[in-house]
Amino acid sequence: MSRPNFFHSLVRSVLLTVCTILIVGALVAGGFWLHGRQGAKVEDGSWLVLDLYGELPEYDPPSGPLGMITGGGGVTLQMMLDDLGKAALDDRIAGVIFRISSSNNAGWAKLQELRRAVDKVQAAGKPVYAWGDALDLKSLYLAAGCNKVMMPTGGYFEFKGLRGERPYIRGMLDKLGIVPHLHKIKDYKAAAEIVMDKGMSDAARENMRWIMDDVWDTVLDAIAEERGLTRGKLLELMAYAEFTPTEAQQAGLIDECIYLQELQERLAADDDDPLPTISQADYAEVSWKDAGLHAGKTVAVVHAQGNIGGRTNRVDPVLGVMMGHESIIRELERCRRDDDVKAVVFRIDSGGGESLASDLMAHEVGKLAEVKPVVVSMVDVAGSGGYYIAYKATKLVADPLTVTGSIGSINGLFNMKGFYDKIGFSKDGVSKGPMAELGTDYRDPTPEEWARHTDAHWKSYNEWLADVAEHRGWTMEEAVSHAYGRTFTGNQAVKIGMIDAVGNLDDAIALAAKLAELPDTETPRVVHLPEKKELLESILGGDESPDDPVSLAVDAALYHSLHARLEATLRFLATDFGGMVR
Numbered sequence: 001m002s003r004p005n006f007f008h009s010l011v012r013s014v015l016l017t018v019c020t021i022l023i024v025g026a027l028v029a030g031g032f033w034l035h036g037r038q039g040a041k042v043e044d045g046s047w048l049v050l051d052l053y054g055e056l057p058e059y060d061p062p063s064g065p066l067g068m069i070t071g072g073g074g075v076t077l078q079m080m081l082d083d084l085g086k087a088a089l090d091d092r093i094a095g096v097i098f099r100i101s102s103s104n105n106a107g108w109a110k111l112q113e114l115r116r117a118v119d120k121v122q123a124a125g126k127p128v129y130a131w132g133d134a135l136d137l138k139s140l141y142l143a144a145g146c147n148k149v150m151m152p153t154g155g156y157f158e159f160k161g162l163r164g165e166r167p168y169i170r171g172m173l174d175k176l177g178i179v180p181h182l183h184k185i186k187d188y189k190a191a192a193e194i195v196m197d198k199g200m201s202d203a204a205r206e207n208m209r210w211i212m213d214d215v216w217d218t219v220l221d222a223i224a225e226e227r228g229l230t231r232g233k234l235l236e237l238m239a240y241a242e243f244t245p246t247e248a249q250q251a252g253l254i255d256e257c258i259y260l261q262e263l264q265e266r267l268a269a270d271d272d273d274p275l276p277t278i279s280q281a282d283y284a285e286v287s288w289k290d291a292g293l294h295a296g297k298t299v300a301v302v303h304a305q306g307n308i309g310g311r312t313n314r315v316d317p318v319l320g321v322m323m324g325h326e327s328i329i330r331e332l333e334r335c336r337r338d339d340d341v342k343a344v345v346f347r348i349d350s351g352g353g354e355s356l357a358s359d360l361m362a363h364e365v366g367k368l369a370e371v372k373p374v375v376v377s378m379v380d381v382a383g384s385g386g387y388y389i390a391y392k393a394t395k396l397v398a399d400p401l402t403v404t405g406s407i408g409s410i411n412g413l414f415n416m417k418g419f420y421d422k423i424g425f426s427k428d429g430v431s432k433g434p435m436a437e438l439g440t441d442y443r444d445p446t447p448e449e450w451a452r453h454t455d456a457h458w459k460s461y462n463e464w465l466a467d468v469a470e471h472r473g474w475t476m477e478e479a480v481s482h483a484y485g486r487t488f489t490g491n492q493a494v495k496i497g498m499i500d501a502v503g504n505l506d507d508a509i510a511l512a513a514k515l516a517e518l519p520d521t522e523t524p525r526v527v528h529l530p531e532k533k534e535l536l537e538s539i540l541g542g543d544e545s546p547d548d549p550v551s552l553a554v555d556a557a558l559y560h561s562l563h564a565r566l567e568a569t570l571r572f573l574a575t576d577f578g579g580m581v582r
Contacts, residue, residue: 040282042092047267050080050280051099052114052142056106058349058379059303060532061321062313075280077110077379078303078528081505083283084117086291088124096121096128097263097277100143102136102158107380108215109399109490111138113504115145115222122147131260137162140253141219144226149254150263151245159253160241162216164208166190170198177418181445182410183454185461189408189485207487214489215401227252296522299512300338301345301377301505302331302529304361308353308385313530323350325357328389331529332364336371342524343373343512346393347505352384352406355460359388366392373515377508378402378499383487384409387498388464391471394515396499397508398490405498407468408485411457416441472497 058077087093098118106114118128130143134156143149151157173180173195184192190204200208224231229252237251248254258266268275288295306313306321313327335341346365352358368374369392376382376390378398383406390396398404420426420442427442438449445453469479474497482488482496493499501507513524 040278040285042090042278042283042286043276044092045094045269046092046276046278047264048083048087048093048096048280048283049099049277050083050096051075052080052104052106052139053099053101054104056080056104056110057321058110058305058347059528061315062327062530077106077113079280079284080114081117082288083280084114084121086283086286086288086293087126088120089288089293090286090291093126093278095126095267097260097267098128098130098143098146099260100130100132100135100139102132102134102139102156104139106138106142107403108138108141108219108401109378109380109403111142112399112401113379114142116504116506118142118145129263131258131263135248135254136160137219141223143254144223148256150256150258151248151254152259153245153257155245157243157245157248157253158241159237159243159248161238162212164212166194166200166204168194168198170196177416177420177422179415179418179444180412181415181450182412183457184485185409185458186484188487189406189410192410192412207485210492211403211487211489214491218401218491229253293523295525297342297513297516297518297524298340298527299343299345299509299516299518299524300335300341300527300529301347301509302328302335303347303349304328304389305347305349305379308350308357308361308389310354310357323353323357325360327530328361329364332361332368334529336368341372341527342518343375343516344368345375345377345505345508345512346390347377347379347508348382348386348390349379350383350386350389351381352386352388355385355388355409358385359464361389362392365389369394373512375508375512375515376499377503377505378404378490391468395501395511397501397503397511398493398499399504400490400502402490402493403487404490404493405482405487406485407465407479407483409457409461409464411453413439413445413453414441415444417443 052075054074056075056077060076060078084096087096096118121128127148128146129148129150130146131150132139132143132155133152135143135149135151136158137160140149140159170180180195182192182196184196187201187203188207190201190207193201193204220231220234223229224234229237237253240247240251243251243253245254245257249257264275264277304323306323307319308323308325310322310324311326312324314322314324316322332344332346335344365374373395374393376393376396376398378386378390378396379402381403382390382398383404387404387407431437435449435452437443438445438453465479465483466476468474468483469476472479474482482498488496488498490499490502494502501511503511509524509526518524
């Protein structure tokens with residue numbers, strides 16, 4: 001191939017420069033557009049329109065303002081909670097229309113927090129109407145807490161029991177020639193079974209059942225009370241399973257079949273004028289002060305979400321939101337050194353991950369708790385590493401249906417030799433020393449290597465368990481009885497002393513303020529960390545994170561796109577082969 005001549009190089013350089021200018025210009029314009037949305041105008045008598053659909057991360061994913069432009073941002077639980085909280089105070093808001101779809105990934109604890117936020121709006125004398133295009137048991141649990149539940153006549157309504165299942169890949173690994181050697185501590189650490197086995201162990205099944213039993217009782221009792229139905233009647237309706245919205249209304253599961261436009265026309269004060277509404281994104285730009293809140297001393301909420309691993313918060317295109325220890329430690333240290341921050345709420349939504357990163361964050365939580373109150377607020381899950389980073393706080397609070405605990409550990413090796421043979425790949429080399437080949441992926445570990453590996457694993461784990469026992473006031477025997485991978489709901493965890501109380505974010509903030517001895521007559525000023533950065537600030541600097549905001553945005557957009565397309569495909573297949581197509 002010949003070298004490109006000077007003219008071709010010049011043209012390419014000019015085109016790249018022009019494209020770069022256009023892209024940066026578009027990003028800057030998008031930034032000014034986002035900035036212009038701040039302080040959105042709210043008409044008197046407006047209705048806040050919320051929309052629960054798709055992913056619902058607890059807090060803004062680490063994609064920055066660029067992520068919003070490239071599609072990596074979106075609605076979060078915190079945005080919805082803030083919008084509902086402000087709507088309860090804001091005299092300009094007449095009520096809330098809550099659009100709810102079963103196509104969402106909110107866990108039971110997030111739904112509980114939304115129900116509590118709906119309660120605040122209703123307590124302020126403002127109605128909240130749930131309108132769902134597709135409802136199931138989970139989404140009905142949220143919708144039933146509203147004043148009325150409505151659907152279009154062409155919507156989908158499923159009312160079935162609960163099912164929990166896990167994928168198992170051991171058969172696939174066998175076909176690929178990959179031999180896993182995982183050491184789990186211990187019986188209830190079911191995540192290891194996904195790789196090691198082809199089905200669920202008795203211990204894993206037992207654990208899943210006791211979690212499911214608590215969810216079942218909580219959800220059915222709430223729906224039965226709010227819909228005026230007995231539990232026996234609900235079980236009878238579950239046997240029918242698939243309803244048309246008209247049938248669901250006749251059964252008392254919803255209140256009315258109505259289209260969204262018709263609902264808005266009904267709520268409009270004047271037939272000639274459309275109903276004044278404001279979206280959740282626009283209302284998110286309205287300050288608490290403009291909504292009517294006058295705050296006092298500062299309580300900081302540090303958000304920690306995603307799988308634990310690596311140094312910085314980011315969005316992995318495959319694994320999703322990742323929590324890095326340097327990002328979290330930086331925010332905790334910032335709170336420790338800031339005299340204006342009187343107390344901290346450490347908001348955790350994580351199923352765990354890397355032990356080292358967990359230990360580093362836990363150490364900083366302990367340092368912070370020596371200086372000022374730290375109250376953990378657990379969301380959908382705070383298990384394994386998610387519990388590791390929590391237990392050194394002053395107090396631990398979880399939602400009633402949070403999944404927490406999983407005080408266990410998984411470590412191991414993989415023999416990839418069979419897979420390498422299949423693809424024609426080989427390794428060769430020399431070694432020196434008695435354990436130089438411990439951890440090689442080219443053969444199974446020897447009995448001596450495996451014994452040394454598992455012994456080191458147990459010693460590390462027992463040191464952690466002893467530290468948990470000391471902080472929670474348990475004997476080692478009690479700690480063992482609650483550990484080995486066992487998981488609990490918040491309701492169950494508080495009974496064994498794994499947490500201190502059940503409650504939502506508001507409860508955690510109130511407890512933090514009380515521990516800091518803030519005045520009862522003042523509502524604390526709440527700041528959320530990490531802070532959102534303005535677009536130009538992210539591009540030009542001012543962020544202590546070493547991450548490139550453009551790279552973060554691209555990764556977030558890629559993950560968001562792949563995840564959304566997969567979910568849309570699965571929904572289509574479920575509809576095409578299991579439902580009605582019109």
